[in-house]
Amino acid sequence: MTADTITAADIRINARWLIPIEPANTVLENQAIIIRGNRLAAIIPQTEADRSFRTRETVDLLHHVVMPGLINMHGHAAMALFRGMADDLPLMTWLNDHIWPAEGRFVSEQFIADGTQLAMAEMLRTGTTTFSDMYFFPEIAAQIAHDAGMRAQICFPLLDFPTPWGSGPDEYLSKGADFIDTWKADGYIMPAIGPHAPYTVSDGPMVEAARLSESSGAPIQIHLHETAFEVAEASEKLGKRPTTRLADLGVLRPETQCVHMTQIDDGDIGLLKQSGAQVIHCPESNLKLASGFCPTQKLLDHGINVAIGTDGAASNNDLDLFGELRTAAMIAKVVAADASALSAHKALEMATINGARALGRAHELGSLVEGKLADIIAIDLSDPFLQPVYDPASHLVYSNHGRSVSHSWINGVPQLQDGRLTRIDVADLMLRVEDWAGRIRTQAE
Ligand SMILES: [Zn+2]
Secondary structure, eight states, X not given: OXXXXXXXXXXXXXEEEEOOSSSTTOOEEEEEEEEETTEEEEEEEHHHHHHHEEEEEEEEEEEEEEEEOEEEOOOOGGGGGGTTSSOSOOHXXXXXXXXXXXXXXXXXXXHXXXXXXXXXXXXXXXXXXXXXXXXXXXXXXXXXHHHHTOEEEEEEEEOSSOBTTBSSHHHHHHHHHHHHHHHTTOSSEEEEEEEOOTTTSOHHHHHHHHHHHHHHOOOEEEEESOSHHHHHHXXXXXXXXXXXXXXXXXXXXXXXXXXXXXSOOHHHHHHHHHHTOEEEEOHHHHHHTTOOOOOHHHHHHTTOOEEEOOOOGGGTSOOOHHHHHHHHHHXXXXXXXXXXXXXXXXXXXXXXXXXXXXXXXXXXXXXOOTTSBOOEXXXXXXSGGGOSOSOHHHIIIIIOOGGGEEEEEETTEEEEETTEESSSOHHHHHHHHHHHHHHHHHHHO
């Protein structure tokens, strides 16, 4: 466009610093981000924007770094209502004696609605604009996310046994196919298939899940190689490691997101690479449940896409993806015995463009590039704990926590303004959360 053409647009964000993610390792200063409708119309120096655009709203972010919204690629949103309920236990004891019984007693449509909204409030407050969810009543979670204007991949659950959402694999798969049909054209919701784990889903339903993914285009997300016990048990019972079994069943594909991937050997890495499957790293959940380490730098060196997730708030116990990035970067260095492993910029990529790739949406999400969807966050660096600023990327990963996030937009719509949520009534939500907590406390006594 020429300097004397003035174009109308909706929102102009003046950013002190900008980390667009693409191109990589880039920090720009004094840029203007121009939003028209739900897309990024331009990212240009502020002086140039003065000559080229007239917008109905200007947001001056003088002490802030602006970047794409974060993508939390794994969680169980409504479990936020179980936050801090049962800690300091090994995975199988935690599941068998605490989480699964509590889910049996409390999980209902209303529980999912309130718990998902609690999780969304925390995620929006800490910079996440897209999240992935795998839990019961996916149609309720999808509706809640859609109504709040938050982007979400919602995986319907698939297990061998009955749960509050269905009687067994046949019912999960038929309800799941309807769920995909209902939501596949939605602007915010990405329906997906969620076989829980190799040890809870037998071969038949696993193959059906792969078929449904192939016919519908919906991704698969599965917990895989979460613990040493899972891998040892499968090797003993079936004579093969879980990753090999999934590869043999045709479940490992580019549309498959493998969550956790600790305890992996070179054979597993070869299968991930060959299949083009995605890895979702959940470092804090792996630490808290003493599950092990995912060798992120090694996977990235092999050209495998690694995105990041918090897992549910019952095993983390927060949904702050910036905190997760800090942990991921620290662990990657120790595991690789190399302080240069997973640099700050690479960590930020895990929470943005790598998440978009895992979703198959890298053409629209995960970086601030003209034409992409306007999912944007701003982080206020003016607090003493973030001063002085030599390199904003360093601060975002090593010094920050998500509560410094001050603004966000999803699809060009403001979600967070000066730290206040615009689309969720927090006071009303807190009353419902307290009501659930009272009921859960009474049952636990
Ligand atoms: Zn999980």
